[in-house]
Every structure is written in C-alpha cells, then in structure tokens.
Amino acid sequence: MNPPIADALNEQINKIFNIAFLYLSCSVDLKEYGMNGTGSWMRLQYHSECSHALGLLDYMGQRRVAVKMPHISPANYVWEDPSDLFRITWEHEKIITTALNNLLALCRSEQDFATEQRLFPIMHRQIEREGHLGGILRNLLRCGKDACALLCLDEIIGRTTRNITAQPFHWE
16 A cells, blocks of 8 residues: 555544544533433444444554554534534534545545445445434424424434444445
8 A cells, every 4th residue: 555545544544533532522412411312323423433443444454554543632612502513513524525535536546446445335334424414403403492392303313223233334
C-alpha cells in the first residue's frame, strides 16, 4: 500500500473514531434528557462506527501498514433539543461521507483496487446512516417542542433498537 493511501486510511480511522465518540456523547445527553430509546439508538451508532474503524485497523494490519492511533477530540457542541443533536451528527456524517468518497477516488487513482473494494461496504452503510439520521431529524422537527410527540417518537426509535444488538462489521 502506498503512503498516500495509508495516510488517508489513518485519517479516516481518526474521523470514524471521533464521530463514534460524538454518538456516545449524544447518547448520554439524550438519556439524561429522558429519551432512552433515542439514546439507545445513538449508542448503537457508536458501536457501529467503532466496528468500522476496527475493521479498517485490521485491514491495515493485514496489509502490514503502520497504523497511527487516532487522536480522539472531545465532542464540543451546544444543544437545546434533541433535533440539535441529530443535526450535529448528520452534519458530521456528511463530512465522513465526503472523506470516504475522496479516499475511494484516491484508491482508484492509485490503482489500489483491494482497498477500494474493502471500503465499499463502509460506503453503503454510510449512505444508509445518513438517510436514517435525516429521517429521524425530519420527524424530530415535526414534533417541535411537543413533549408527547417527542416521547412517542422516542418510543418508536427505541423499539427499532431493542431487537438489534451491536454486531461486529463483517467484510464479506
């Protein structure tokens, strides 16, 4: 693997771990706010992101490429209601998608097709996650400050996570 791709993979891993901890912070905030279902959903995203990052770490190890351990920056954000947290994570996910697109373009230009193929499953999950975040955000905005509507939405989101456990990301 050439150095530009190794550097870009290390940067992507860093971005993924940072958004994972953003999800974890949002999970804690939502649970303290009384939205346990939505907080659980955010925690599930934390596990999913960690799984992606660990998969990339393992891949780099298989390719005998030096991994630079990520620097986790504390999640700094201000929020007034749950929609703010989803807007923040959605904006961060768009940054991750752009970085992943750039990494895929670099793989193609450097003809590192093995790494390109390894990244496709992550890109598919990335697009799904952006869609889920956008959908939840739209519903939260519809709820506004209506506590009853927020609690109903929280229950619906919580139900979707009850039957899902954090699974390691499988590359096959």
